[in-house]
Amino acid sequence: MWKWKFSGLLLLLFLACEKFEYSPHQDHTPSFKNTNINNDNIHLLKEKEKKSNNDTIKIAVIGDTQGYYNETKDFVKTINAYHDLDLVVHNGDITDFGLLKEHQVIQNIFADLKFPIVTVIGNHDMLGNGENVYKNLYGDLNFSFDYKGTRFIFFNSNAMEYNFRPGVPDINWISSQLVATLNFKRAILVSHVGFYDRDFGKINTEK
Numbered sequence: 001m002w003k004w005k006f007s008g009l010l011l012l013l014f015l016a017c018e019k020f021e022y023s024p025h026q027d028h029t030p031s032f033k034n035t036n037i038n039n040d041n042i043h044l045l046k047e048k049e050k051k052s053n054n055d056t057i058k059i060a061v062i063g064d065t066q067g068y069y070n071e072t073k074d075f076v077k078t079i080n081a082y083h084d085l086d087l088v089v090h091n092g093d094i095t096d097f098g099l100l101k102e103h104q105v106i107q108n109i110f111a112d113l114k115f116p117i118v119t120v121i122g123n124h125d126m127l128g129n130g131e132n133v134y135k136n137l138y139g140d141l142n143f144s145f146d147y148k149g150t151r152f153i154f155f156n157s158n159a160m161e162y163n164f165r166p167g168v169p170d171i172n173w174i175s176s177q178l179v180a181t182l183n184f185k186r187a188i189l190v191s192h193v194g195f196y197d198r199d200f201g202k203i204n205t206e207k
Helices: 002-015 037-050 069-079 100-110 130-138 171-177 202-206
Strands: 059-062 087-090 117-119 143-147 150-154 186-190
Touching: 037 117, 037 130, 037 143, 059 069, 069 100, 100 130, 117 150, 150 171
Parallel strands: 059 087, 087 117, 150 186
Antiparallel strands: 143 150
């Protein structure tokens, strides 16, 4: 009899495996289907561009939502009262500790946002296994897209988290994105750490 009970217990554990975290630092879970979030929202933005007949761009900016869930809900409610925004930019520190669970909570809140939202990684989002979590959910750390004649360049600027090793931020990549083409007339660079901040790195600031 005990063998049947033991087998039943194992079956229940397998069926309920998605109810548990094997580690607070896990970087993915099959139950959280949101992946490639930035590209999905950029696609929504491109669809919106097809229906637009002007080059005016209206943007709302939010950052450092790290743990401020009620305030983020208030932000979503406020932004949804507008009717003519193009997109929302989140300039990093989505989370406090880079945990998947934190991203899940924030994404559940942003699910009510009626405008596309595009994010860049912040230093808090890189804590622990946070960089892998971010990549799994949002995609590349450096990316760009064109919208209404403007090139948006999102880049990882958290140089201090890499001990200021060359390549973060990737100045050469940023420069390549700024080469003039017919697709854009102006550019907006989005990062978490400002170029004037010590965490950006003195050499990078000079560049």
